Amino acid sequence: MSKKATRAVVSAVVVLTALIAVLWTTVSEGAQYYKHVDEVMNDPSPWYGKNMQLHGFVVDKSIEQRPDTLDYRFKIKSGDFAVTALYSGVVPDTFKDGAEVVLTGRLDASGFKAHIVTAKCPSKYEAAGPGAPAKTR
Amino acid sequence: MASLGYFLILAAFVLASGAFAASIAGSRRAQRSLVDGGLGLFHTVTAIMGVLSAVIVHAFVVGDFSIKYVQRYSDASQPLFYKLASYWGGLDGSLMFWVTLLATFGSVAVYVNRERHRLLVPWVVAVISLVEMFFLFLMVIHNNPFETYLTTVPTEGAGLSPLLQNFYMAIHPPLLYLGFVGMTIPFAFGMAALATGQVDDSWLRAVRSWTMMAWLFLTVGLSLGALWAYEELGWGGYWGWDPVENAGLLPWFTATAFLHSVIVQERRGMLKVWNMALVIVTFFLTIFGTFMTRSGVVQSVHSFGENRELAWLFTGFMVTTLVLSFGLLIRRLHLLRARNELDSWISREAAFMANNWVLLFSAFFVLFATMFPTLSEAVTGERLTVAAPFFNTWLTPVGLVLLFLTGVGPLLAWRKSAISNLASQFMLPTAAGVVTAGGVVFLGVPFWASGLCFGLCGLVTMTIVQEFWQGAAVRRQSTGTDIFTALVGLFARSRRRYGGYVVHLGIVLVFLGFAGGGFEREEQVLLKPGQQVDVAPYTVRFSSLGITDDGQKQMVTAQVEAFRNGKPIGRMFPARWFFRGREGEPTTEVALRRTFADDLYIVLAGYAVENQSATLVVKVNPLVNWIWLGVGIMAMGTFIALLPERAFAFATAKVPAGAATTTMVLLLILSGFGVGLEAQHVESAQTVAVIPKTPMERELQSQIICMCGTCGRKKIGECTCPDAEKMRIELAGLVEKGMTHDQIIEHFVTKWGSQEVLASPIDKGFNRLAWLLPYAVGAIGVVAAGGLAIRWSRRPSSGGAYGANVPVDPALESRLDDELRDLD
Numbered sequence: 001m002s003k004k005a006t007r008a009v010v011s012a013v014v015v016l017t018a019l020i021a022v023l024w025t026t027v028s029e030g031a032q033y034y035k036h037v038d039e040v041m042n043d044p045s046p047w048y049g050k051n052m053q054l055h056g057f058v059v060d061k062s063i064e065q066r067p068d069t070l071d072y073r074f075k076i077k078s079g080d081f082a083v084t085a086l087y088s089g090v091v092p093d094t095f096k097d098g099a100e101v102v103l104t105g106r107l108d109a110s111g112f113k114a115h116i117v118t119a120k121c122p123s124k125y126e127a128a129g130p131g132a133p134a135k136t137r
Numbered sequence: 138m139a140s141l142g143y144f145l146i147l148a149a150f151v152l153a154s155g156a157f158a159a160s161i162a163g164s165r166r167a168q169r170s171l172v173d174g175g176l177g178l179f180h181t182v183t184a185i186m187g188v189l190s191a192v193i194v195h196a197f198v199v200g201d202f203s204i205k206y207v208q209r210y211s212d213a214s215q216p217l218f219y220k221l222a223s224y225w226g227g228l229d230g231s232l233m234f235w236v237t238l239l240a241t242f243g244s245v246a247v248y249v250n251r252e253r254h255r256l257l258v259p260w261v262v263a264v265i266s267l268v269e270m271f272f273l274f275l276m277v278i279h280n281n282p283f284e285t286y287l288t289t290v291p292t293e294g295a296g297l298s299p300l301l302q303n304f305y306m307a308i309h310p311p312l313l314y315l316g317f318v319g320m321t322i323p324f325a326f327g328m329a330a331l332a333t334g335q336v337d338d339s340w341l342r343a344v345r346s347w348t349m350m351a352w353l354f355l356t357v358g359l360s361l362g363a364l365w366a367y368e369e370l371g372w373g374g375y376w377g378w379d380p381v382e383n384a385g386l387l388p389w390f391t392a393t394a395f396l397h398s399v400i401v402q403e404r405r406g407m408l409k410v411w412n413m414a415l416v417i418v419t420f421f422l423t424i425f426g427t428f429m430t431r432s433g434v435v436q437s438v439h440s441f442g443e444n445r446e447l448a449w450l451f452t453g454f455m456v457t458t459l460v461l462s463f464g465l466l467i468r469r470l471h472l473l474r475a476r477n478e479l480d481s482w483i484s485r486e487a488a489f490m491a492n493n494w495v496l497l498f499s500a501f502f503v504l505f506a507t508m509f510p511t512l513s514e515a516v517t518g519e520r521l522t523v524a525a526p527f528f529n530t531w532l533t534p535v536g537l538v539l540l541f542l543t544g545v546g547p548l549l550a551w552r553k554s555a556i557s558n559l560a561s562q563f564m565l566p567t568a569a570g571v572v573t574a575g576g577v578v579f580l581g582v583p584f585w586a587s588g589l590c591f592g593l594c595g596l597v598t599m600t601i602v603q604e605f606w607q608g609a610a611v612r613r614q615s616t617g618t619d620i621f622t623a624l625v626g627l628f629a630r631s632r633r634r635y636g637g638y639v640v641h642l643g644i645v646l647v648f649l650g651f652a653g654g655g656f657e658r659e660e661q662v663l664l665k666p667g668q669q670v671d672v673a674p675y676t677v678r679f680s681s682l683g684i685t686d687d688g689q690k691q692m693v694t695a696q697v698e699a700f701r702n703g704k705p706i707g708r709m710f711p712a713r714w715f716f717r718g719r720e721g722e723p724t725t726e727v728a729l730r731r732t733f734a735d736d737l738y739i740v741l742a743g744y745a746v747e748n749q750s751a752t753l754v755v756k757v758n759p760l761v762n763w764i765w766l767g768v769g770i771m772a773m774g775t776f777i778a779l780l781p782e783r784a785f786a787f788a789t790a791k792v793p794a795g796a797a798t799t800t801m802v803l804l805l806i807l808s809g810f811g812v813g814l815e816a817q818h819v820e821s822a823q824t825v826a827v828i829p830k831t832p833m834e835r836e837l838q839s840q841i842i843c844m845c846g847t848c849g850r851k852k853i854g855e856c857t858c859p860d861a862e863k864m865r866i867e868l869a870g871l872v873e874k875g876m877t878h879d880q881i882i883e884h885f886v887t888k889w890g891s892q893e894v895l896a897s898p899i900d901k902g903f904n905r906l907a908w909l910l911p912y913a914v915g916a917i918g919v920v921a922a923g924g925l926a927i928r929w930s931r932r933p934s935s936g937g938a939y940g941a942n943v944p945v946d947p948a949l950e951s952r953l954d955d956e957l958r959d960l961d
Contacts, residue, residue: 019498023505023531030527034510034520053522070663070752090661090742090754093713093723104524 032104038079044107053104054112060097076101084111094119139204142192142283149185150273152178157266164259172259179247179262182269183240190237193230193282197223203290206230206282212294222307223297229282236272238318239265246322250343257340260329268321271454279447299716299724305365312358313385317423319351320388324420327413331465336472341399346779352392353775359385360768371725371740373659373756378528383507384426390500391419394493401489404551406476417462424455481553488546495539502531533586537593540648543641544597547604565603570596590652594645601638628777636778643774646767653760663752672755675737676700682749691715695741695751699730708860711741711753735759834872838865841885841894
């Protein structure tokens with residue numbers, strides 16, 4: 001019994017460790033940093049090229065759209081820092097001046113290239129049941 | 138009313154504590170009167186919860202806006218149905234709803250088992266009362282749904298969010314809750330078994346149906362949530378790996394594992410500790426799911442905002458539950474020794490164990506990935522998030538392994554599979570799998586993930602067919618009936634096993650739908666009227682933008698024309714609705730054209746009135762509908778497994794089995810009719826009512842159908858979309874011109890190029906066949922059933938169901954026994 005039990009425990013531990021190791025290594029590929037604009041733009045260069053989600057507020061009157069396309073350029077800020085963002089695609093309804101947004105994409109010297117724009121729900125929406133992910137891609 | 142409600146909550150809490158104390162004391166001192174007293178209190182709590190629900194529903198219906206909860210989640214203009222749904226629209230109400238369901242389930246379970254499991258009952262009462270007490274406590278100190286406005290009372294409610302005013306959304310939470318709450322019952326019985334030391338298999342027998350039922354509710358609840366996301370949210374998918382969705386999925390994994398491993402314990406006396414642990418973990422995960430969604434620990438797009446105090450209360454409760462239940466388990470470990478050991482890795486119990494590990498790993502993985510942002514912040518201080526692709530890359534192989542086991546498990550024998558046996562069992566399924574995979578790869582489907590998934594679907598399907606075939610053949614030989622009756626007899630002899638196979642068949646269809654997800658295509662475009670976009674095999678041309686108002690909401694509707702392979706398939710109307718007072722959160726009205734091959738999914742993502750342009754998201758989602766169909770079949774299979782033995786008495790008892798065949802055929806036909814595909818269509822507020830002037834016009838209005846392509850072929854006399862309106866006007870014009878009935882029909886047929894425009898094909902020539910077919914099938918069915926009935930009634934029925942005068946080969950007999958020996 002004891003021999004069997006040790007064997008079972010050892011194999012369980014080995015399998016579990018292997019799994020966790022694999023999980024932990026793959027997670028770094030799939031994972032994104034979740035950052036606020038000021039945390040990143042304080043010293044942007046280390047963040048260039050990193051996959052991240054950037055949280056901030058749309059700067060008033062900064063949204064520009066190239067006529068007849070879905071190309072957008074706008075600024076988001078938090079604290080004392082702002083960054084220009086570029087995005088091509090459908091924006092959520094709640095994406096407007098002052099909106100709280102989370103951009104997914106990569107930063108480079110010219111600005112933040114987003115491939116997903118998520119707008120947080122208006123605050124009064126909170127607690128209204130499993131609500132609406134303002135999700136667009 | 139509000140104070141009555143508050144008082145009743147307090148009373149329920151006190152009574153639940155009483156039930157808890159009396160039951161434990163009664164059980165320990167073996168005093169019948171105390172136990173009975175506890176039972177009485179327990180049922181009283183259930184009654185009070187019923188009254189509480191009545192009170193809050195009453196408040197919603199009459200619009201008592203002095204109660205904060207009512208004010209926040211309803212308004213006077215809401216339809217009655219959604220007023221009822223507002224009960225669980227928010228946190229406070231859902232807690233109360235939860236307790237109500239739990240109390241009801243508990244009372245029923247205790248009542249049903251009061252004689253058979255007399256020793257367990259007091260502990261079951263105690264455990265359920267304890268859970269009730271926790272939630273009632275939350276309501277008393279933290280989330281009282283009966284809280285009132287102390288100052289001025291608002292005269293109007295804020296209203297339920299328009300997004301939630303959707304049929305699926307109204308019934309999805311209660312179903313999910315039913316699933317969650319149902320899992321408490323097995324937990325309570327498991328704990329009772331541990332506490333009393335009565336850890337034989339009898340507690341498992343008591344909870345078997347409960348677990349299946351809870352599992353069914355959970356499955357249907359989850360898929361309704363997915364359906365809601367697909368149809369209502371308009372992001373084109375059905376599962377986004379959002380923490381709230383994951384919360385429902387976690388207990389589903391462990392409950393599925395439990396349903397399988399229970400069989401091993403019943404059959405071989407193994408995995409006793411494991412089963413107990415699974416029950417505990419499943420219960421824990423239901424509570425954890427609620428905690429995750431309600432306390433704001435994990436950031437989610439639809440979480441309920443942060444709530445520190447609630448988070449601590451929940452954490453306390455969860456830790457206590459874990460410590461107590463696992464403590465009890467460890468104390469009773471010596472009683473839970475396995476009767477047998479694993480003989481071979483090529484055996485059915487090994488397959489079951491593998492299935493359990495995979496399911497448990499899935500639960501662990503989803504938990505890990507969902508909590509990852511929180512974990513990483515706690516460990517490294519850096520908040521890292523993972524998104525849907527991460528889940529998909531990991532769970533795709535896991536899902537395929539699970540699918541593989543679904544196909545392989547039933548082919549293996551208990552204890553140890555003989556090699557010769559293996560070859561004959563595996564030949565057909567393997568061939569089916571290889572042929573399917575080869576076929577789709579040949580057609581250009583990539584092997585990894587999709588091709589493999591199709592192949593495995595083929596394998597599993599063949600396994601199921603083979604199982605049914607072999608079972609029916611054995612049964613046929615021993616009873617001498619026809620194949621149909623033998624099939625029904627199979628279900629009768631072993632409902633859980635064959636019901637389970639039906640569930641597996643549903644799983645196969647769901648996986649087909651998942652495999653189709655690999656081929657979805659999407660375009661986002663900004664179009665001016667007349668411009669078009671290609672998403673193979675569809676082309677979508679934007680015609681015009683319209684704005685209408687129905688008093689309750691403003692509707693911006695794009696009219697588009699859809700083509701499949703260049704052929705017009707009709708007009709579609711993606712729209713955005715802006716509800717009064719909630720203009721900031723318009724709802725997306727997806728234009729959806731469903732077929733079994735693929736869905737055309739069009740969303741109006743944006744528009745500009747100045748230049749009449751529209752931003753459209755056009756998606757083609759292949760095979761999606763198989764998911765919903767598969768879930769339906771899973772539900773049917775579970776239902777079969779849940780049927781009481783009596784339901785099958787007719788098939789096995791004295792009555793000639795013809796009755797069974799006929800019933801089965803009838804059921805099949807009925808369910809076939811039940812599968813209707815529903816499509817979205819746009820209600821137009823400004824519909825001009827064209828009142829038919831002659832009886833012929835009225836008749837024609839019900840013979841010609843709306844051709845907009847999205848109304849689900851409604852008759853133009855009933856359809857409310859703009860297309861139907863145009864067709865009605867056209868019809869009126871033709872009638873005015875004095876054309877005859879047949880001329881008008883001909884006009885519409887030539888105009889639309891086919892008889893598709895008619896509600897039913899013209900009764901002429903080749904079409905007669907189409908008319909005849911249902912009648913012919915029906916007639917053949919009647920004749921066959923009648924003939925069989927006559928034949929069977931001639932047979933001597935003295936030998937009971939298992940014709941005693943049929944010579945039985947002892948080898949066959951033992952085979953039959955092995956095949957059919959059920960655990961019920």
